[in-house]
Amino acid sequence: MKKVLLVLAVLVLAASAFSTVHAQVETMRYTVQSGDTLWALAEKFDTAVVKLLDLNPGITPDRLRIGQELNVPVQALWSYHVVQPGDNVRSLAAQYRVPLEGLLEANGIKNSKLTVGETIRIPMHLYIPPDEQTTHVVEIGETLFGIAKQYKVSLTDLLEWNSIADPDMIFAGQTLIVG
Template identity: 30%
Template structure:
């Protein structure tokens, strides 16, 4: 039986908040009808949720590599993979050790690479010679360029400047449980910019140990929220009532006398509202409650194989997995309400299916202490599931 790593043992940033971000990619793509990166709602603003563009820093254009696909910065170098490349073919082209290149990027030597993918170089390589203006293939050899290339192979200082004379991008090594969206938010840059700079695929997939470069900001993030004025400022203080002036005469009516014309009481039932009530997704006891910072849902203990049911009618918006291969199902309900079910096996639904309240969508995954993690979200904000279940 497979042992599942409990959510409570992960770091706060690695819990279901990051899983929801991954599910959000598929969810947004499903809602917008897009099949590629160009159609995604990168800031998760579908139906009014998420963060607006104004809350992210503007970033520079993606840096352009040299003829060998190498991006050189003072502190490190990266290489951009070509179509059909493997780790071994890139290492052979640049003259670096294949095993060291693979180890630096959490890959195997024989792993195929996606066109445009960036790899961190374990050691510096010489930059590709730049063409000389007006030179032809039959002209004299540029002795200066040849000498410079030879020196690059044995000398690492002085280090080359960043491409275009810009600022050197920060590096981020992907940790277990992180996603492209959580990393972009941590550095206050857009997920689209992060994907473009690192040549990520349409599903924004990243791997543990991968090195990402963070887009360089060209301006600080603006503050879209107006600064509230100090209490009492901007308005005149009304004069207090004077005790010297007597109050006007008031005609009172004895309490025993009924008012001649009593207006009819309004029918408040027409304006009554009620919160959406959800059904328990699985039969079991709650072993861990909701905490906005530490656990953005509840954990329900249940025997492996126990049926997991949809909390309400809706549409399956996303089916994905986290870095521990724990399966997650996201269902969209009315009023932009989402329910998230993590740790589900034996799926009986697929993305795009309509489900009814109480319909079985799968079963609790096996493990040493099997449980279902259940979340309720409004847009991308987590809510305490208990008021919805009681």
């Protein structure tokens, strides 16, 4: 009886250890496409079918639906940046083409303040490809309104595309997405 209880206790501890590891796996959402299978997705994302099943409770291998969203593991890939004078979280997110939220989360930044000389992690696994975007390098004397007019886009779009909260806070040399 004692052996049974000991084995049961070991199994419970092992199961809780595995669930702790599971919570630390970084994932992204993937939308099922025509022809996708769990086996093909496991190969595509360099993981095991059992891991996909673990990350998506309730799915069955033979019942994937086009448009269904799944959690898939991503391999974390980090770059590091030493903060320079003039750097801010928005400009670094744009420079490295990563989501602002991902940059903030990767570094535990709550108030968007950076300290010169501080080293921050850049979540390169969240890299956003260019998608044929048009960019503009701000020159001395330019305004966001003038740039928006030049590229025939709305000021609202320009602010949103570049995660700019204050339209008066642009600087010469800054690269903006303009279309």
